[in-house]
Amino acid sequence: NASNAASRGAFIVMEGMDRAGKTTQVGKLRHTLEEQGHKVKTIRFPDRTTPMGTMIDGYLQSKTEMADHAIHLLFSANRWEKAAWIKEQISQGYMILCDRYYYSGMVYSAAKKNPALSLEWARTPDVGLPRPDRVIFLDLNAAEAEKRGGYGEEKYEKREMQENARELFLGLAGRGEESSDMVVIDAGHSVEQVASAIWDEVMKVVKAVETVPRRELSV
Ligand code: NYM
Numbered sequence: 001n002a003s004n005a006a007s008r009g010a011f012i013v014m015e016g017m018d019r020a021g022k023t024t025q026v027g028k029l030r031h032t033l034e035e036q037g038h039k040v041k042t043i044r045f046p047d048r049t050t051p052m053g054t055m056i057d058g059y060l061q062s063k064t065e066m067a068d069h070a071i072h073l074l075f076s077a078n079r080w081e082k083a084a085w086i087k088e089q090i091s092q093g094y095m096i097l098c099d100r101y102y103y104s105g106m107v108y109s110a111a112k113k114n115p116a117l118s119l120e121w122a123r124t125p126d127v128g129l130p131r132p133d134r135v136i137f138l139d140l141n142a143a144e145a146e147k148r149g150g151y152g153e154e155k156y157e158k159r160e161m162q163e164n165a166r167e168l169f170l171g172l173a174g175r176g177e178e179s180s181d182m183v184v185i186d187a188g189h190s191v192e193q194v195a196s197a198i199w200d201e202v203m204k205v206v207k208a209v210e211t212v213p214r215r216e217l218s219v
Helices: 002-007 022-035 051-060 068-091 102-110 119-126 142-147 159-172 176-181 191-208
Strands: 011-016 040-044 095-099 134-139 182-186
Touching: 011 022, 011 102, 022 040, 022 095, 022 134, 022 191, 040 068, 051 068, 068 095, 068 102, 068 119, 102 119, 102 159, 134 159, 134 176, 134 191, 142 159, 176 182, 182 191
Parallel strands: 011 095, 011 134, 040 095, 134 182
Antiparallel strands: none
């Protein structure tokens, strides 16, 4: 009903390549929203603090091996663990800022180019999760990312994987629900310039949630 819609928070997702500055920008956005009097909570995926998150962490650090489909489902289950909490917080009026979400889920799994693991297959286990009000994709090409200090030691932090993932991310801008939720921001500028471009988008969302009800991902 209208009074619920008026008081709910927004669900904002920050996506992007490794090294694009997601964590920095989530912190800045939190600060700006709080200055404007909003209640904010930040989360990140993978959430490595849960038992499933511990398994994901072991995989990313190459301590354990897992089949492509199995690790994919674990990343998704790790989001499902938090789904009820996200809905609850939004309905209590919190702005949820989320560092990575199912876009990373689809894209990094599909970037492995396993012929049995398509982008469409990868999206399926996430259907029904809270749908973001806006997904900000911080775009940075692999060469720029490497200039920022290169990649770490974790799985997927290799040039080819990153290039595949970026191409898939950008392709989501033309796919169904993602095309209306996602905005691409060039992360190759200064921290302040990127923060200001993000704020321009978030301002619109903060206004829009007053009239738009919360939704779930659909097929
Ligand atoms: N990642 C992240 C996935 O492969 N699937 C997912 O569903 C999510 C949320 O985990 N390289 C990958 C992307 C990153 C890695 O993320 C760890 P971070 O933000 O470095 O903790």
